[in-house]
Amino acid sequence: MEIRLDPRTKLYMVLAVSAIVMMSATTTLLWIVRIIVTMIPITLLIAEKRYASALRFFVLYVVAMILTFYFLSIDSTGMIKALLTGYCGIVVQFMPAMITAWYVVRTTRIDEFMSAMQKMHVPDCITISLAVVMRFFPTIKEEYASISDAMKMREISLAEGNIMKMLEYRMIPLLFSCVNIGDEMSAAAITRGLGGEVKRTSVVELRMSAADYILIIGFTVATIVFVFFKYVK
Numbered sequence: 516m517e518i519r520l521d522p523r524t525k526l527y528m529v530l531a532v533s534a535i536v537m538m539s540a541t542t543t544l545l546w547i548v549r550i551i552v553t554m555i556p557i558t559l560l561i562a563e564k565r566y567a568s569a570l571r572f573f574v575l576y577v578v579a580m581i582l583t584f585y586f587l588s589i590d591s592t593g594m595i596k597a598l599l600t601g602y603c604g605i606v607v608q609f610m611p612a613m614i615t616a617w618y619v620v621r622t623t624r625i626d627e628f629m630s631a632m633q634k635m636h637v638p639d640c641i642t643i644s645l646a647v648v649m650r651f652f653p654t655i656k657e658e659y660a661s662i663s664d665a666m667k668m669r670e671i672s673l674a675e676g677n678i679m680k681m682l683e684y685r686m687i688p689l690l691f692s693c694v695n696i697g698d699e700m701s702a703a704a705i706t707r708g709l710g711g712e713v714k715r716t717s718v719v720e721l722r723m724s725a726a727d728y729i730l731i732i733g734f735t736v737a738t739i740v741f742v743f744f745k746y747v748k
Contacts, residue, residue: 532734549611557569560621560622620652623649625650628649654696
């Protein structure tokens with residue numbers, strides 16, 4: 516079942532999860548709260564029928580969790596253990612916020628985002644910057660996939676291990692594509708009247724549903740519980 520959330524709810528989810536991941540989990544209860552807030556965006560990705568992304572994030576998070584607790588439980592020392600423990604710890608620490616941000620970017624249309632920011636009376640300079648960023652990275656991903664397909668058609672496979680040729684065949688076209696995409700987005704923003712003196716209208720009507728209120732309350736409770744058992748109790 517597809518769940519269409521209000522962009523304001525999605526932004527609140529990002530803020531709540533970001534606040535939680537900035538605090539380290541030191542007890543079983545805090546780990547449970549962190550795991551729950553991580554599974555929510557993964558579940559929402561499944562509801563949006565983005566099964567591949569949900570599976571990748573789930574497997575990466577579970578593997579990082581298992582390795583983190585495994586390396587912390589053994590008594591051996593060494594540089595390799597320290598590096599693996601630090602890497603897995605960083606993944607576990609920041610993966611919830613990254614999954615939530617990915618869900619927001621991939622499931623929010625720009626017109627919905629602009630309408631939500633306007634309802635929250637956010638300045639246009641911030642709104643336009645965030646809207647460009649949300650559209651920029653998915654476009655770059657599509658451009659890189661197109662460049663990779665072109666290289667495969669020409670039977671060029673990582674330039675046979677030559678790093679300089681790999682940079683020449685892949686990164687340089689990608690950099691030129693980034694410049695062109697930035698110019699096109701700027702022109703599109705001017706054409707649509709973004710940043711003008713006249714108040715912008717929108718055909719999108721945003722309404723908070725029961726799912727929005729449930730998630731807002733749930734993430735608020737999770738944040739309060741995390742802060743209380745981390746710093747107060």
